[in-house]
Amino acid sequence: MTTDYKPQLSRKTNTLDDFWMPFTANRQFKAKPRLLESAEGMYFTASDGRQILDGTAGLWCCNAGHGRREITEAVSKQIAKLDFAPTFQMGHPLPFELAERLAAIAPTGLNKIFFTNSGSESADTALKIALAYQRAIGQGTRTRLIGRELGYHGVGFGGLSVGGMVNNRKAFSAALLPGVDHLPHTLDMQRNAFSRGLPEHGVEKADELERLVALHGAENIAAVIVEPMSGSAGVVLPPVGYLKRLREITRKHGILLIFDEVITGFGRVGEAFAAQRWGVTPDILTTAKGLTNGAIPMGAVFVHENLYEAFMSGPESAIEFFHGYTYSGHPVACAAALATLDIYQRDNLFQQAIELEGYWQDALLSLQDLPNVIDIRAIGLVGGVQLAPNAEGVGKRGYQVFEQCFQDDLLVRVTGDIVAMSPPLIIEKAQIDTLIDKLASSIRKAS
Numbered sequence: 001m002t003t004d005y006k007p008q009l010s011r012k013t014n015t016l017d018d019f020w021m022p023f024t025a026n027r028q029f030k031a032k033p034r035l036l037e038s039a040e041g042m043y044f045t046a047s048d049g050r051q052i053l054d055g056t057a058g059l060w061c062c063n064a065g066h067g068r069r070e071i072t073e074a075v076s077k078q079i080a081k082l083d084f085a086p087t088f089q090m091g092h093p094l095p096f097e098l099a100e101r102l103a104a105i106a107p108t109g110l111n112k113i114f115f116t117n118s119g120s121e122s123a124d125t126a127l128k129i130a131l132a133y134q135r136a137i138g139q140g141t142r143t144r145l146i147g148r149e150l151g152y153h154g155v156g157f158g159g160l161s162v163g164g165m166v167n168n169r170k171a172f173s174a175a176l177l178p179g180v181d182h183l184p185h186t187l188d189m190q191r192n193a194f195s196r197g198l199p200e201h202g203v204e205k206a207d208e209l210e211r212l213v214a215l216h217g218a219e220n221i222a223a224v225i226v227e228p229m230s231g232s233a234g235v236v237l238p239p240v241g242y243l244k245r246l247r248e249i250t251r252k253h254g255i256l257l258i259f260d261e262v263i264t265g266f267g268r269v270g271e272a273f274a275a276q277r278w279g280v281t282p283d284i285l286t287t288a289k290g291l292t293n294g295a296i297p298m299g300a301v302f303v304h305e306n307l308y309e310a311f312m313s314g315p316e317s318a319i320e321f322f323h324g325y326t327y328s329g330h331p332v333a334c335a336a337a338l339a340t341l342d343i344y345q346r347d348n349l350f351q352q353a354i355e356l357e358g359y360w361q362d363a364l365l366s367l368q369d370l371p372n373v374i375d376i377r378a379i380g381l382v383g384g385v386q387l388a389p390n391a392e393g394v395g396k397r398g399y400q401v402f403e404q405c406f407q408d409d410l411l412v413r414v415t416g417d418i419v420a421m422s423p424p425l426i427i428e429k430a431q432i433d434t435l436i437d438k439l440a441s442s443i444r445k446a447s
């Protein structure tokens with residue numbers, strides 16, 4: 001790549017060439033980079049010294065805000081005390097302690113915790129548990145998995161197969177898992193545009209599961225996986241009654257229900273988990289991101305105790321589930337997660353999203369009459385503003401708004417022409433106002 005641009009990097013490097021950036025237009029970025037150097041509270045500091053208001057909790061991760069001293073200290077102490085210990089046929093105290101703490105805030109019965117390192121690994125782990133469980137209870141013909149259009153479950157082959165974002169899947173089409181179907185997504189702008197809270201229309205989309213059961217036979221279906229609210233596809237909310245309906249149908253047919261709460265977990269929608277906010281308990285629930293406030297990579301899969309018990313039936317000397325990661329229950333990640341949970345609980349952060357929800361919704365809906373705004377969706381402390389594509393094609397206007405926001409010291413996230421926001425739960429009303437003003441001005445400039 002040739003460019004005269006000299007990025008302001010704090011280390012001794014003059015090139016951006018060698019890092020192959022994930023989910024990024026590498027050439028575009030490297031020609032005009034956006035570099036963040038440090039972070040504190042609600043703000044990043046960019047490499048040119050500007051304070052950037054974090055409208056996205058990093059990447060839906062830093063629910064407690066940035067630079068939390070308690071997490072940093074817990075991590076430093078732990079790495080000095082026990083940098084690594086295996087959890088295959090060995091143990092150390094921290095994952096046991098963390099599992100107990102997580103079980104205490106989990107939806108009822110989801111008290112067996114399997115640790116991973118990311119949301120993608122959590123999704124693949126959940127799918128494997130579902131398949132292995134069906135075999136363990138003598139239902140080995142149940143091998144089919146059902147995801148949903150617009151779903152995102154990370155980038156492993158399992159999560160990718162049940163996911164429904166076409167750009168992520170296209171290049172790997174021939175290598176995706178066989179025996180996978182997709183429910184229809186629930187985005188319905190014709191009937192639900194500018195809903196306040198959960199959209200009214202669309203519960204019947206869950207009935208498509210009955211159609212798939214009729215097509216394949218329930219005895220061939222292992223599990224359904226959905227995000228209670230699709231985040232990455234651009235904040236697609238579940239219609240009123242939809243998740244309950246899915247639960248009823250899955251239960252009726254002996255199909256496991258998996259909620260991917262990698263984004264909605266840890267307070268984003270006003271309870272520890274969306275399962276609790278919307279009163280629907282799945283059989284398996286996946287998390288990552290907010291588990292450690294983004295500070296150290298870690299994921300956790302919450303499994304219903306009945307499923308776990310079904311694995312515990314063979315000889316006691318036999319490994320019950322041939323799955324795991326070198327870093328499952330890594331001591332430093334556990335220390336970060338324990339310190340994070342302390343903050344969430346001490347500062348009552350899971351309630352923050354509920355307390356600010358009305359203000360957040362009003363603020364976002366105030367953008368309704370701006371040019372090219374065709375839908376606004378908001379719940380808890382998450383929001384999406386959908387823009388009409390411009391004549392240059394899908395995603396161009398969205399990217400323009402994203403860039404403009406960054407120039408105006410605000411970090412948002414875009415998927416196509418949808419601007420998604422998920423600020424740290426410590427955001428204050430005045431900061432919501434600033435966020436909305438900057439976003440409004442960027443939307444106007446992109447019209």
Ligand SMILES: Cc1ncc(COP(=O)(O)O)c(C=O)c1O
Nearest residue numbers: 118119120152153154260262263
């Ligand atoms: C719902 C959901 N599942 C899984 C993932 C994948 O997580 P990771 O990038 O940590 O693998 C994400 C990431 O955004 C997500 O939003």
